[in-house]
Amino acid sequence: MQDMAADTSRPSILRRAFGHPLAWPLLALALLLVANCVFNPGFLALEWRDGRLYGNLVDIANRAAPLILVSLGMTLVIAVRGLDISVGAVLAIAATVAAWTITRMTAGGATGLGPLFAAIAAALAAATLCGLWNGLLVVKVGMQPIIATLILMVAGRGVAQLVSDGQILTIYYAPYAFLGGGFLLGLPFALFVVAAVFVVLKLLLDRTALGLFVRAIGHNPLAAHVAGVRARAITLSLYVFSGFCAGLAGLLVSSNVASADANNAGQLLELDAILAVALGGSALTGGRFSLAGSLVGALIIQALTTTIYAIGVPPQVNLVVKALLVLAVLLLQTPEFRARLRALVTRPLRGGA
Amino acid sequence: MSAVVLHAQGLSKRFGATRALDGASLCLRAGEIHALMGQNGAGKSTLIKLLTGVERPDAGSVTLDGRVIAPATPLEAQHEGISTVYQEVNLCPNLSIAENLFAGRYPRRFGLIDWKRVRREARALLAELHLDLDVDMPLSSCPVAIQQMVAIARALGVSAKVLVLDEPTSSLDEGEVRELFAVMRRLRERGMAILFVTHFLDQVYEVSDRITVLRNGALVGEYLPSELPQAALVRAMVGREVELAGGRDAAAPAPVDAPVVVEARGLGRRGSLHPVDLQLRAGEVLALGGLLGAGRTELARLLFGLDRAGSGELRVDGVPVELHHPADAVARGLALCPEERKTEGIVAGLSVRENIILALQARRGWLRALSRATQVKLADQYVALLGIRTADIETPVGALSGGNQQKVVLARWLATQPKLLILDEPTRGIDVAAKQEIMAEVLRLAREGMAVLFISAEIEELPRLGDRIAVLRERRLAGELPGGSDGDQVLELIAGQG
Numbered sequence: 001m002q003d004m005a006a007d008t009s010r011p012s013i014l015r016r017a018f019g020h021p022l023a024w025p026l027l028a029l030a031l032l033l034v035a036n037c038v039f040n041p042g043f044l045a046l047e048w049r050d051g052r053l054y055g056n057l058v059d060i061a062n063r064a065a066p067l068i069l070v071s072l073g074m075t076l077v078i079a080v081r082g083l084d085i086s087v088g089a090v091l092a093i094a095a096t097v098a099a100w101t102i103t104r105m106t107a108g109g110a111t112g113l114g115p116l117f118a119a120i121a122a123a124l125a126a127a128t129l130c131g132l133w134n135g136l137l138v139v140k141v142g143m144q145p146i147i148a149t150l151i152l153m154v155a156g157r158g159v160a161q162l163v164s165d166g167q168i169l170t171i172y173y174a175p176y177a178f179l180g181g182g183f184l185l186g187l188p189f190a191l192f193v194v195a196a197v198f199v200v201l202k203l204l205l206d207r208t209a210l211g212l213f214v215r216a217i218g219h220n221p222l223a224a225h226v227a228g229v230r231a232r233a234i235t236l237s238l239y240v241f242s243g244f245c246a247g248l249a250g251l252l253v254s255s256n257v258a259s260a261d262a263n264n265a266g267q268l269l270e271l272d273a274i275l276a277v278a279l280g281g282s283a284l285t286g287g288r289f290s291l292a293g294s295l296v297g298a299l300i301i302q303a304l305t306t307t308i309y310a311i312g313v314p315p316q317v318n319l320v321v322k323a324l325l326v327l328a329v330l331l332l333q334t335p336e337f338r339a340r341l342r343a344l345v346t347r348p349l350r351g352g353a
Numbered sequence: 354m355s356a357v358v359l360h361a362q363g364l365s366k367r368f369g370a371t372r373a374l375d376g377a378s379l380c381l382r383a384g385e386i387h388a389l390m391g392q393n394g395a396g397k398s399t400l401i402k403l404l405t406g407v408e409r410p411d412a413g414s415v416t417l418d419g420r421v422i423a424p425a426t427p428l429e430a431q432h433e434g435i436s437t438v439y440q441e442v443n444l445c446p447n448l449s450i451a452e453n454l455f456a457g458r459y460p461r462r463f464g465l466i467d468w469k470r471v472r473r474e475a476r477a478l479l480a481e482l483h484l485d486l487d488v489d490m491p492l493s494s495c496p497v498a499i500q501q502m503v504a505i506a507r508a509l510g511v512s513a514k515v516l517v518l519d520e521p522t523s524s525l526d527e528g529e530v531r532e533l534f535a536v537m538r539r540l541r542e543r544g545m546a547i548l549f550v551t552h553f554l555d556q557v558y559e560v561s562d563r564i565t566v567l568r569n570g571a572l573v574g575e576y577l578p579s580e581l582p583q584a585a586l587v588r589a590m591v592g593r594e595v596e597l598a599g600g601r602d603a604a605a606p607a608p609v610d611a612p613v614v615v616e617a618r619g620l621g622r623r624g625s626l627h628p629v630d631l632q633l634r635a636g637e638v639l640a641l642g643g644l645l646g647a648g649r650t651e652l653a654r655l656l657f658g659l660d661r662a663g664s665g666e667l668r669v670d671g672v673p674v675e676l677h678h679p680a681d682a683v684a685r686g687l688a689l690c691p692e693e694r695k696t697e698g699i700v701a702g703l704s705v706r707e708n709i710i711l712a713l714q715a716r717r718g719w720l721r722a723l724s725r726a727t728q729v730k731l732a733d734q735y736v737a738l739l740g741i742r743t744a745d746i747e748t749p750v751g752a753l754s755g756g757n758q759q760k761v762v763l764a765r766w767l768a769t770q771p772k773l774l775i776l777d778e779p780t781r782g783i784d785v786a787a788k789q790e791i792m793a794e795v796l797r798l799a800r801e802g803m804a805v806l807f808i809s810a811e812i813e814e815l816p817r818l819g820d821r822i823a824v825l826r827e828r829r830l831a832g833e834l835p836g837g838s839d840g841d842q843v844l845e846l847i848a849g850q851g
Contacts, residue, residue, distance in 0.1 A: 209714045209722040212703075216711055219702035226659065226697045227765065228683030228715035287702045 021281045025296040028279070028329045032303045033057075039311050053186045056306065064302035065190035066091070066249035069197060070269055071276040071294040073245030076201075076238045078277055080217045080231075081286035082138060082145040084239060087246040087273055089156025090130045091266030094250025096160045098123035098176075099169035099260035106173050116175045124247045130156065131243020135236035153270065160262035170259045180256030190252050194295075197248065201291060214238070218286030272301050279329060300329060355383045358546045359404070359435070359515050364413035365570075366399050373399040375570035376413065381515060381546040386537055388557045389550045391567035392590055392756070392784035397550050400567065401517055404548075405437045406430035417514070436508030437517040444504055446493035451475035453492050454507050478506045482536050498529035505536060516540065517548045522556060526644050526810070534560045552784060554583055566590055587785055611635040612670075614804045615687070615773045617656065619665030625651040627829035628665050633773055633804040638796065640819025640836075641808045642847055648828040649808045650692050653777045656806070657689040658682040669772070683716045688771035690762050692778045692808075694755070698762040701751030705743050706732035708750045708761050713768045735764035740790055756787030763791060773804045780809070792818060812847065813840050 017023055036043040036056070046055035070087045077084045098119040105115040130152055137148035182189040205211035216224040217231045225231045246266070254260045278284060279300050280293025304325050308318045331337045359381040366374040374396040381387055391397045402408040404415060406424030415422055417433055424430035427437065444453045454475045459466040475488040484502055492500055501521055508516050518537070522530045537547055537560060549561060557564060558578050566573040566589045573589045581589070611634040621628035626648045633639055643649050654660040656667065658676025666673050669685045676682050679689070691697035700708055709732045714723055723731075732746040739760040743753055750761050759779060766774060776795065780788040796818070799805045807818055815822045822834040824846040832846050 207722065209717070209719045212707060212711070212714060212722075213719060216700050216703060216707070220696070220700040222697050223700050224711070226657075226679050226689065226691055227700075227712045228678075228680040229711070230678065230680050230715075234719075 021290055022293055022296065024332060025280055025293055025300065028332060029296055029300050029303060032300065032307055032325075036303075036307055036310055043310075048186070051186055052183050058188065060299065060302050060306055062188040062190055063306075064298050065188075065194050066252045066266075067269065067272055067276060067301060068194050068295050068298040069245045069249045069252070070242075070273045071280075071298045072197060072201060072291060073238075073242030074270075074273040075277050075280070075282055075289050075291055075294040076214060077145070077242045078274075078282060078284060079214050079286055079289035080235045080238055081221065082235065082239065083274070084131075084134060084149045084242045085146060085270040085274075086130065086134060086149040086152035086156055087242065087249075088266035088269035089153050089160070090127050090243050090246035091250040091253060091269060092160040092260075092262050092264075093130060093156055093163070094123040094127040094247040095254035095260035095265045096164040096169060096262050097126045098251055098254055099171050100163050102171055102173050102176055103169060113175055115173060116178075119176065120179075120251060123251055124244060127243045127247025127250065128240055129243070130246070131240040132236075134243065135239030138239060139232045139236045157262060160260075160265075164260060164262045166262075168259055168261045171254070172258075176255050177258060178255070180252040180254070190256075193248060193252065197245070198291065198295065205291070210234070214289070215287055218283075218289070272298075275326065276301055279326075301326075355385070355544075357381070358383045359415065359417050361400070361404065361415045362413055364400065364403055364415070365411045366403060366408060367411055372570055374403070374410075376572075377567055377570060378572050379404075379548075379565055380575065381548060382563075383514075383546055384541050384544045385562040386541055386547045386549055386560055388561035388564045389548055389567070390557065390564055390586065390590055391573075392786055395567040395590070395784075396570040397567055398519070399570070401437065401519055401548070401550065404430070404515075405435055405517060431511050431513070434514035435517065436511055436513035436515070437519065438501060438504040438508060438521060439519050444492055444500065444507070446500075447491060449489050449491055450479075450486055450495070450503055451488035453503055454478060454488075454510055458511070474510075478510050479503075481509060482506055482539070496529075498525050498532065501525070501533065502536065505540075509540070513545065515546045515548065517550075519550045520552065521549075522551055522553060530556065552781075554586065554785075557586070558583070590785065611637065611802075613668075614670065615656065616668040616671075617665065618668070620652075620655055620662050620667055621665055622651070622655060622660055622663040625660065625828065626655060629825075629830045631823065631830070633806060635772070635804055636799055636802045637820045638799050638805040638807055638818055638836075640815040640822045641806060641825065642810075642812065642815045642822060642843060643825035643831075644810075644847060647825040647847075649810075649825055650777055651828070652825065653689060653692075653775050653806070653808060656682075656773075656775060657687055659689070680715060683712055683769065686769070686772035687775070688712070688766035688769060688773065689775040690759070690766060690777060690779050692781070694759055694762060699750045699758050702749060704747045705736065705741065705750055705753070705761055706746040709735055709746075709764045709768055712765045716769055731768050732764075735768060738767075739764055739794060756783035759783050760787065760791060763794075767794075767798065771803060773806065774798070775806045775808070777808045778810060779807075780811075780814075812844055815843050816840060 033044065043056050046053060046057060070091070074084055074087065101119040101122045102115045105118060134149050134152060137143045137151070138145050178189060180190055184192055205214065213224065213229050213234055216227070216229055217234060221231050250266070253265055276297035277294050279297030280290050280295070282289040282293060304322055308321055313321045357380055361377070361379040363376045363378060364374055365376055377396055377400055379389070379400065389397050389400070399408070403410045406426050406429050409423070409425065417435070422433050424433055424435070445456065448456065451471050455471050460470045460474065461467060462470070472488050479486055479488070482502055482505065484506070486499065492503060495503070505516070521533060525533060537549070540547060551557060561578060564576045564578060564581060564586065566576070566586070568590060613632050614635050615633045617629055617631040619628035619630060629652060641649055641652070651660070655662050658679050658681050661677065667676065668674065669687070674681070674685060700711065706728055710723055710728050713731070717723065729746065735741070736743065736746060741757050741760045741764065743757060750758055753761065763779065774795065779791055795805055809815060816836060816838045820836040822836065822838060822843060824831045824834070824843065826847065834842060834846065
């Protein structure tokens, strides 16, 4: 009875909070993290040791960094009615280009930070070029985005193998490890990369007219074109940006494992990125998008993966478990499903009263 | 008086805070063409949606042949005998005519579709409408008029008792309208009840046996055309006196020595428009007429850089320009309200404010964002100026009625303070009052120095609104007439007689 009385005073704040588009993704993330506490009571604990922050939460954020970066690029491509399924392959290209650059330069006797910056520049240039290729196919040639980027998704791994000569390139160069494994101010450096990209992007979209143009193009490309919006140029640059993000992710991944695997780096990453965008509440049909939502979506996916390992799901079924959890999270986010759920929950209650 | 087929009583429907329909009634009799009239937002579309099962009423009842029906889906309504042909033809353009006619109810033989029978019955169905078409032709290769006929034939095929035609004539030229009316009359003779929604007043008098007028979601009355002259009909729709004539202010003619703002010299494009010479002066309204397909929209697209000109030269303020993109045109002070409001005009998912500032922002470029305060000020200003009816400026434009959407597109261009405003059929599919408001505002702006190219399919609008009238025929400029010319003269030039 007391609960019921408290309920009547709560709804207005609760309802407003749940009206926010980020509410459900955040709730899903929180539920996942709390669920882990059941199996491991110390799951949420954070510890400051040797000037660094340790804990499962830091791990999840750190491991999610590449996916977050790729998801941010994917969000904007999807926002203008596009799709980029080549991001995994572009990540592999960037990783192998970085590894190849370092290998060649250190073999040539270069020391210091020269190879590091050369590798970053070469990898990002290669990834950006890949994005440009995708964008040109979509905007100039007029291909369907999924087909246009399918080309690089398939061929990209071949290109990466050409660069690596079919080998897994191992990086014996200490400074490079900092990108994906180093700490700054006690936090993993990768988190700073993510934060920088996110903040710059948020400022670009909110403080300039870019956000408006992206949404206009996504909702109605033809009307935006007639209104004088340079829809094609903007769309092209978003594909370039998606490539750039995949390049950054490639740097983090290859640095983290000190090697570049043309075949397996970023495998199926495109699907996780699309999923992160969907989980974050962006419309897959374009127009409505949320960068913060995609960030949370990527964190959900990484938290899921961590959870599956933590609760000891047998490896042969963990993809199935992941799929089921994703389905649950997505269902929770659809208003129709929630309405049905509410009806199921409230009916017995009323009957009881 | 023939038997009542469909009787709707006290229908009410709310959408959120808006009361779309408030106890409206409608009575359809067998073998009549019944015009449903009303302004945008009067509740016509809602009433149709309730009759055809797209939406369900909050209150009220519908009886068909004396039996209460409550269709929950369009398919159920169809099974009851109510078929609808929408303004935007709702068929599958990439299927053949025959497939469209029988989609969802193919005759079968041994569990497989009997294509021979499909074709045979399709031809028979079309023959009833006196149409001789290749039924294997994909629908998309037919003109809109034919597509509409196919939609009607499909309605026939499901043996409809009631046929609802929602603005069927808005994209047809005069010949096609005449054909459609002939078909409607034939169906009437077969005892079908036809509910006909249109914005064209003269068409109502030409074809309908009875008129029902709605206003603000409620029934105003049911009339016979003979007892309701046009002015009285408009009064019933609007609820106040509107001046039907109006338009150009003859007392203050456009100065003939005003500077030429935009000049086309031999502007043309292969396959779409023969070279055209045209001059537009500051402060003048040039009305552009012509039949459907005469090249009206093509000329507008060339002037605005939506299509690349193949020949000739375009000068803005005397300087030759090349327009590669609408953005180039916008940068030079040109503006275009396109013919296709839904696909090329509004961005339905964006708010009224965002739609209004879109072109101005596009011209400033993405780096120089308009401040939120400026955006709100501009939006408020144009909402007030054009009388845009919206809950507030953050409402998505898609939620507004057609006339108000058109006003938003107009506001978008006025906010850029253009030198030349091209209006491609700005008043198509919107109600009389909104039409008057839009044209009054455009004429006022013209008098302040804006050049206006006003494209219209309605012949009587041309001499009323234009300082000059240019006519296109068969994709070339057929001639020019002074403003205020006789309607018959304009008609002759358009039709190419004499």
